[in-house]
Amino acid sequence: MAQAEQALKVKSSGRFWRRLKLLTESPIGVAGAMLVLFWVFVAIFAPWLAPYDPNANNYEALADPLPNDMFLLGTDNQGRDILSRIIWGSRTVLIVAPVATFCAYVVGCILGLLSGYYRGWVDSVISRLADILLSFPAIVLYILIIMRLGPSAINVIVAVIFVASPQIIRIVRGITLEQRELDYVTAAKMRGESAIYIMLVEILPNTRGPLIVDSCLRMGYTTIQIGVLGFLGLGLPPPDPDWGGMVQETYSMMSTWPHMSLYPAIAISSLVVGFSLLADGLREISLRD
Amino acid sequence: MSSPATLRKTAAVTVAAKPILELRDVKISYITRAGRIDVVPALSFSLAKGEALGLVGESGCGKSTVAYAIMKYLGGAGRITNGQILFNGQDMASMSEDQLRQIRGSKLAMVYQDPMSSLNPTMRIGRQLEEVPMLHMKVGREEARQRAIRFLGEVNLPDPELIMERYPHQLSGGQQQRVVIAMALMAEPDLLVMDEPTTGLDVTVEAAVLDLVAQLRHKHDTAIIFISHNLGTVLRVCDRVGVMYFGELVEEGPIKEVFANPRHPYTRGLLDSIPTMGADKHSRRLSPIAGQVPSALARPVGCGFASRCSFCEPATCTTVPIPTIAIPGEARHQAKCVRLSELPPHRRFQVVPGEATAEIAKSGETVLGIDHLYKIYRPSGTIFDSKPAEVRALTDIELSAERGRTLAIVGESGCGKSSLAKVLTGIEVATQGKVKLIDWEIGHVPVEKRNQAQKKSIQMVFQNPDSTLNPSHTVGFAIRRALQRLRGISASQAKTQAAELLRLVNLPMEFVNRRPRQLSGGQKQRVAIARALAGDPALIIADEPVSALDVSVQAAIINLLIDLQDKRDATLVFISHDLSVVRFLADHVAVMYLGRVVEYGTVEQVYAPPYHPYTEALLSAAPVAEVGKERERIILEGTIPSATKQIPGCPFASRCPRKIGSICDDQPPPEHVTQQGHRIACHIPLGDLAKLNTRAAE
Numbered sequence: 010m011a012q013a014e015q016a017l018k019v020k021s022s023g024r025f026w027r028r029l030k031l032l033t034e035s036p037i038g039v040a041g042a043m044l045v046l047f048w049v050f051v052a053i054f055a056p057w058l059a060p061y062d063p064n065a066n067n068y069e070a071l072a073d074p075l076p077n078d079m080f081l082l083g084t085d086n087q088g089r090d091i092l093s094r095i096i097w098g099s100r101t102v103l104i105v106a107p108v109a110t111f112c113a114y115v116v117g118c119i120l121g122l123l124s125g126y127y128r129g130w131v132d133s134v135i136s137r138l139a140d141i142l143l144s145f146p147a148i149v150l151y152i153l154i155i156m157r158l159g160p161s162a163i164n165v166i167v168a169v170i171f172v173a174s175p176q177i178i179r180i181v182r183g184i185t186l187e188q189r190e191l192d193y194v195t196a197a198k199m200r201g202e203s204a205i206y207i208m209l210v211e212i213l214p215n216t217r218g219p220l221i222v223d224s225c226l227r228m229g230y231t232t233i234q235i236g237v238l239g240f241l242g243l244g245l246p247p248p249d250p251d252w253g254g255m256v257q258e259t260y261s262m263m264s265t266w267p268h269m270s271l272y273p274a275i276a277i278s279s280l281v282v283g284f285s286l287l288a289d290g291l292r293e294i295s296l297r298d
Numbered sequence: 299m300s301s302p303a304t305l306r307k308t309a310a311v312t313v314a315a316k317p318i319l320e321l322r323d324v325k326i327s328y329i330t331r332a333g334r335i336d337v338v339p340a341l342s343f344s345l346a347k348g349e350a351l352g353l354v355g356e357s358g359c360g361k362s363t364v365a366y367a368i369m370k371y372l373g374g375a376g377r378i379t380n381g382q383i384l385f386n387g388q389d390m391a392s393m394s395e396d397q398l399r400q401i402r403g404s405k406l407a408m409v410y411q412d413p414m415s416s417l418n419p420t421m422r423i424g425r426q427l428e429e430v431p432m433l434h435m436k437v438g439r440e441e442a443r444q445r446a447i448r449f450l451g452e453v454n455l456p457d458p459e460l461i462m463e464r465y466p467h468q469l470s471g472g473q474q475q476r477v478v479i480a481m482a483l484m485a486e487p488d489l490l491v492m493d494e495p496t497t498g499l500d501v502t503v504e505a506a507v508l509d510l511v512a513q514l515r516h517k518h519d520t521a522i523i524f525i526s527h528n529l530g531t532v533l534r535v536c537d538r539v540g541v542m543y544f545g546e547l548v549e550e551g552p553i554k555e556v557f558a559n560p561r562h563p564y565t566r567g568l569l570d571s572i573p574t575m576g577a578d579k580h581s582r583r584l585s586p587i588a589g590q591v592p593s594a595l596a597r598p599v600g601c602g603f604a605s606r607c608s609f610c611e612p613a614t615c616t617t618v619p620i621p622t623i624a625i626p627g628e629a630r631h632q633a634k635c636v637r638l639s640e641l642p643p644h645r646r647f648q649v650v651p652g653e654a655t656a657e658i659a660k661s662g663e664t665v666l667g668i669d670h671l672y673k674i675y676r677p678s679g680t681i682f683d684s685k686p687a688e689v690r691a692l693t694d695i696e697l698s699a700e701r702g703r704t705l706a707i708v709g710e711s712g713c714g715k716s717s718l719a720k721v722l723t724g725i726e727v728a729t730q731g732k733v734k735l736i737d738w739e740i741g742h743v744p745v746e747k748r749n750q751a752q753k754k755s756i757q758m759v760f761q762n763p764d765s766t767l768n769p770s771h772t773v774g775f776a777i778r779r780a781l782q783r784l785r786g787i788s789a790s791q792a793k794t795q796a797a798e799l800l801r802l803v804n805l806p807m808e809f810v811n812r813r814p815r816q817l818s819g820g821q822k823q824r825v826a827i828a829r830a831l832a833g834d835p836a837l838i839i840a841d842e843p844v845s846a847l848d849v850s851v852q853a854a855i856i857n858l859l860i861d862l863q864d865k866r867d868a869t870l871v872f873i874s875h876d877l878s879v880v881r882f883l884a885d886h887v888a889v890m891y892l893g894r895v896v897e898y899g900t901v902e903q904v905y906a907p908p909y910h911p912y913t914e915a916l917l918s919a920a921p922v923a924e925v926g927k928e929r930e931r932i933i934l935e936g937t938i939p940s941a942t943k944q945i946p947g948c949p950f951a952s953r954c955p956r957k958i959g960s961i962c963d964d965q966p967p968p969e970h971v972t973q974q975g976h977r978i979a980c981h982i983p984l985g986d987l988a989k990l991n992t993r994a995a996e
Contacts, residue, residue: 192761193766193768196829198745199723199724199753199757200779200780200783200832201746201753201784214768214770214771215769215770
């Protein structure tokens with residue numbers, strides 16, 4: 010008996026590891042996780058990994074910016090080491106993308122739960138507002154918001170919330186509409202639970218299946234969008250390295266010095282692909298469970 | 299209609315004929331990441347032309363897998379890893395995809411449980427039906443159309459030409475299933491595989507579909523494999539039955555012999571776990587089969603049923619593979635049990651006629667009183683339709699339930715039984731009338747506004763075991779939370795109390811840390827019952843609590859409900875469509891039709907003449923798994939009228955086989971009340987009803 014209890018305890022604490030082990034069964038998921046973890050590692054250890062100060066100009070290098078023994082990925086139009094800039098730039102994207110996505114989720118889940126649970130006019134107001142935001146092309150919305158608020162990390166996050174949360178509202182609202190009709194919600198009402206309790210403790214945990222997959226995908230989108238903002242000059246203010254900004258500063262020299270914009274572009278796409286593959290892997294696992 | 303005598307004759311004639319379908323040592327495996335799972339180790343049987351074989355067993359016994367294997371529809375992971383399936387003498391494994399496509403639909407057809415999944419929702423019925431002969435018989439559209447109309451007529455659908463123009467969603471479930479059957483029969487297949495074809499249907503509709511299948515089978519001489527978990531429905535359609543357990547055919551033989559004298563302990567267990575007609579909780583207990591179907595990942599050497607069998611002898615049953623043994627003196631009856639000759643003879647429980655069942659003592663105290671209750675849904679207008687029709691879900695309901703007793707509410711879908719439960723629980727509020735719970739008037743109080751004592755006094759057990767528990771929470775959390783909310787006790791007290799409740803519903807302590815997906819359907823229902831008991835309620839509403847469970851598990855849950863009621867002296871409102879379960883469990887019964895109570899009385903009164911014509915039809919339609927107890931069926935035609943219509947007369951008039959004239963349509967029926975409190979709402983006087991009923995029974 011005691012042994013069985015012990016075994017059960019081990020089992021329940023091992024849930025996370027079991028899931029992780031499950032993920033290793035999906036080759037696509039493993040590939041995605043490796044890519045993402047690679048960039049996380051790079052971002053964390055940037056000060057030790059980067060060979061140079063990312064903002065230091067080496068004017069001698071301007072004569073020959075091509076990759077060589079000193080600058081493994083070459084230098085950019087201002088003589089800055091591209092490798093160091095990519096390494097430091099990973100910090101920006103890996104902080105801004107998850108924080109922005111998380112904030113969008115908080116807003117999206119709260120509004121989605123409210124509109125799905127209460128329905129009626131609450132739903133009408135929230136859904137119509139979401140529809141209005143969805144009717145703008147995302148990029149136009151970004152430009153409008155950043156132009157209005159000015160480029161900064163915080164404002165990028167605000168813009169991501171406006172762009173991403175309407176879609177999250179729709180997903181959460183759909184799940185809530187379905188879940189609120191289930192018997193366990195009726196049972197909760199019958200023992201006198203408050204609406205907030207039912208939404209947060211009963212319904213919200215059951216949205217996590219689709220949301221975990223979606224959050225990975227969305228992290229990828231956000232990475233692209235941050236890149237796009239950087240490219241449009243609406244990202245983080247210079248001179249701090251920003252992958253999108255790096256492309257923007259050098260793309261005019263693409264025909265002569267393609268490496269200047271190519272390497273940061275590869276960095277962006279590898280991270281995006283990593284997130285997408287991870288999402289695919291997670292979906293594969295969730296379908297099997 | 300064919301009588302049992304002709305049934306037997308066809309079966310006898312076809313014995314010698316070449317089999318339509320023959321399975322030889324078929325092994326079916328699923329290839330998964332966890333390894334190869336042999337769901338069916340070695341299955342052999344044959345089916346002659348025109349013969350009907352029923353496959354019964356609990357869920358997870360491989361019945362459907364066999365059906366899909368025959369159709370060669372096993373999907374990506376399923377393989378036939380050994381043996382042969384011969385169709386008309388030809389090995390199906392050697393057929394090419396083209397050959398398979400030619401025989402599927404034309405020689406071999408399948409009817410699934412959910413008719414909507416076999417019909418294309420975007421196409422008119424007519425076009426879907428025409429396709430079959432156009433494809434398989436290469437006839438023109440006009441001829442195909444004529445054929446489609448003829449077959450729709452054959453499955454007893456009124457106005458075939460009108461049906462041809464409809465879309466699937468415009469038909470009722472019973473009509474859809476008939477369309478599917480018509481579609482399956484149109485190419486006059488040699489073999490029809492039916493996988494739970496009536497499981498989702500109401501009893502009266504089910505009865506009509508079963509009769510139809512039996513009738514068409516003789517007309518077209520089609521062989522049938524009929525899969526069902528309901529032993530009664532199999533008895534109606536089939537002449538042979540195969541009992542499947544754990545992927546093996548544990549007993550097989552002529553259905554009447556098998557049901558009258560079951561040999562394998564599993565067959566006996568299945569038959570013992572269903573209430574026999576006439577028995578009630580005072581006369582016997584149901585005998586569930588302990589445990590559950592084991593995982594196919596670890597198949598034991600010996601008998602697969604050994605772990606659940608009360609006759610198991612470890613040395614003989616679990617060490618060597620079990621042979622299938624022919625039963626001496628009974629042709630074609632065989633069972634897979636080594637102790638066959640040693641087992642004691644089996645006797646099904648029989649009520650001794652004339653033996654009076656215990657008289658229900660009036661406890662006197664009324665816990666629930668429903669007085670002239672109405673529930674009318676008035677949908678709010680939209681910009682397109684400012685005055686939509688109102689739905690009358692409940693009309694003038696008058697019922698009461700006493701402390702410690704069970705009030706059963708019976709009726710088909712749409713009769714208002716779930717609306718009644720919603721009003722009682724406060725999910726909806728009454729439009730008019732009163733609901734009195736102990737001393738409180740609760741009919742107009744939504745659940746959010748009920749006080750602590752009222753919430754505590756009324757709890758509910760739901761139908762669907764899969765949605766009754768929150769998949770994200772552990773069993774312990776669900777029960778503890780209910781205890782804390784309803785009794786207002788501390789977390790540590792709740793912990794010990796939760797353990798107590800788990801023990802009460804016969805679940806092991808370890809279950810507190812389990813999540814719902816780790817539980818079987820029966821276990822989930824036990825947890826739901828424990829949760830409902832947390833507040834020690836005076837009234838428990840159970841909305842079809844066992845209808846989604848296997849019969850073996852159903853028996854255990856029913857026993858549990860009876861025990862708990864005895865221990866806790868709680869009142870139970872038991873909503874069900876299963877008349878034998880109601881007969882077994884209830885003290886009082888209310889029969890509902892279209893939002894009205896048409897008959898009410900003690901269980902003895904309702905299950906004996908005089909019956910309301912609707913009760914009579916329901917009783918005659920209920921499938922009974924007892925040989926020699928089959929009744930003459932009263933088939934109800936048509937469908938339940940829409941609840942949006944105002945019906946001036948009797949609600950049942952449009953389908954009533956005993957309608958006496960226009961008075962039924964124009965005037966509401968008077969309610970006859972006997973001195974013992976038996977109420978029947980009908981224009982026919984009680985004396986005449988009793989005479990009509992007994993005449994029909996003879």
